Amino acid sequence: MDELRHLFRRAADHAADYRLSLPERPVGVPVDQAVLNEAFAGPLPDAPTPPERVLAELVTAAEPGLVATAGPRYFGFVVGGASPAATAADMLAAGWDQIAFNAVTSPAAVAAETAAGTWLKELLGIPATASAGFVTGGQAANTAGLAAARHQVLADAGWDVERRGLPGAPAVRVFAGAERHATIDRSLRLLGLGTDALHPVSTGPQGAIDPDALAAALRDAGPGPTIVCLQAGNVNTGACDDLRRACDLVHRHGGWAHVDGAFGLWAAASPATRHLVDGLETADSWACDGHKWLNLPYDTAFAFCARPDVHAAAMSYAAAYLVGSGGAPAGADLTAESSRRARGFAVWAGLRELGRDGVAALVERCCALARRFADGLNAAGFEVVNDVVLNQVLVGFGDDARTDRVVAAVQTDGTCWAGGTTWRGRRLMRISVSNATTTEADVDRSVAAIARLAHGIGGELVH
Structure with missing residues (x-):
């Protein structure tokens, strides 16, 4: 027992040392992937290796290839860094080693998800009666929401897709903005609807869906099973669809409105940005990430559905040997996973750590820092091409x-990290400010580094 305690403490110390190094650690450094692979490679030993030695070897091998994604100057992929309480809770979750399948396999895991799901719906303005499935990311959340949508629109057409499958089913039309996230397309593939079912709808200047174009597309399509995928937070610009008007249009045509709000749905948590997602409560399903703007550990995301019975009908299953299955939908009934990690503990802890005011302040601060980024780069002579309405530049x-x-x-420089993207036919730098520990000094330091590097590269600036 003393050896186990010592091992776990060593692991915690390594993790804490790494986190404490983040403010000054190079964010990304060039690495020879072949060398890194070799550090992990080699033959599997025949004999057991003492756990403490395994831990030391892991730290040595991994250290050169770690990217400071949890640090204050990482601005890629709209991700944050897991907060202290959420990280500690995740460490406990690993130690407790719970199966969050249902209340029989882990009553505590289901209780944590139930409580955290209630808080999440309150923060986001989603109806309290909606279901909340704890999934791995935006892909899984969109897939769960669209599975529920597929179930209901086909049931309305008299077709039981869970029993009969898709062969012979009425054709399902899916409408989504031309600038939708790529996970929507993959969800359609995974669900057997296929991307041929997708009808792109034109978008406005900042990438939000054009409501008039959506109205025309729905009118021209006529009656039939219809799903519309809306967006809260364009992945490039941060723009949000007019959810109230769009959802009204969808429902007047008898369709299902799904909102992909991976990061943008968090605008609802702040009075300063809530207007951007006005009407979100009128949708039928929602996808949202926790490991992005809420600063929770990977893999944490949420699939909400206004119709819990539909959610469960699309996702759940029961078997005689699965004690406790088939009851009120919870845990694995709302996801595509059975042997589920108890990620609800970290969600519960992260929300408790921040509180309602803390979540709002996090959203507002990141938006303010994004504007500071834009102002600084503009002043340095570079072109900011989007309206900075959330945390995207x-x-x-x-x-x-x-x-x-x-x-x-x-x-390569290591001062900060930002990715590239293509938007409206142009290659651009995409900066996403999502980390709770980012400060004004971090932004100013990053702006200075970007300007220094950009001015050192040949070519003519266009502003």
Whole structure:
């Protein structure tokens, strides 16, 4: 027992040392992937290895290849860094080693998800009667929401898709903005609807769906099983669809409105940004990440559904040997996983740590820092091409080739990390401010580094 306690403490110490290094640690450094692979490679030993030695070898092998994604100057992929309480709770979850399948396999895990799900719905303005499935990410959340949508629109057409499958079923039409997230397309593939079912709808100047174009598309399509995928937080610009008007249009045509709100749905948690997602409560299902703006550990996301019975009908299953299955929907009934990690503990802890005011302050601070980023880069002579309404900033540094060189230089420099993207036919730097520990000083330091590197690269700036 003393050996186990010592091992766990050593692991916690390593984790704490790493987290404490983040404010000054290079965010991303060049690494020879072949060398890193070799550090993990080699033959599997025949004899057992003492756990403490295994831990030491893991730390040594991994350290050169760690990217400071949890740090204050990582601005890629709209991800945050797990908060202290949420991280500690996740460590406990690993130690407790619970199966969050149902209340028989872990009463505590289901209780934590139930409580945290209630808080999440309150923060986001989702109806209290909605179901909340704890899934791995936006992909899984969108898939669960669209599975529920597929179930209901086909049931309305007299077709039991869970029993009869899709062969011979009425055709399902799916409408989504031309700038939807790519996980929508993959969900349609996974659900057997296929991307041919998708009808892209034109978007406005900032990438939000055009309500008039949506109205025309629905009118022209006529009656039939219809799903519309809306977006809260364009992955490039942060723009949000007009959810109230769009949901009204969808329901007047007898369709199902699903909202992909991976990060943008958190706008609802702040009075300063809530107007951007006005009407979200009128949708039928919602997808939202916790490991993005809420700063929870990976893999944490949520699939909400206004019709819990439909959610469960699309996702749950029962078997004689699964004691406790088939009751009120909870746990695995609302996801595509059975042997589920008890991620609800970290969600509960992270929400308790922040509180309602803390979540709102986190959203507001990141938005303010994004505007500071935009102002600083504009002042340095670079082109900010989007309206900075949330935490996303798109920056051009001249022609596409020059912009790509600037992005590559920034990623190699290590002061901060930002990714590249293509939006409206242009290559741009995409900056996402989502970390709770990012400060004004971090932004200013990053702006200075980007400007230094950009001005050192040949080519003409276009502003």
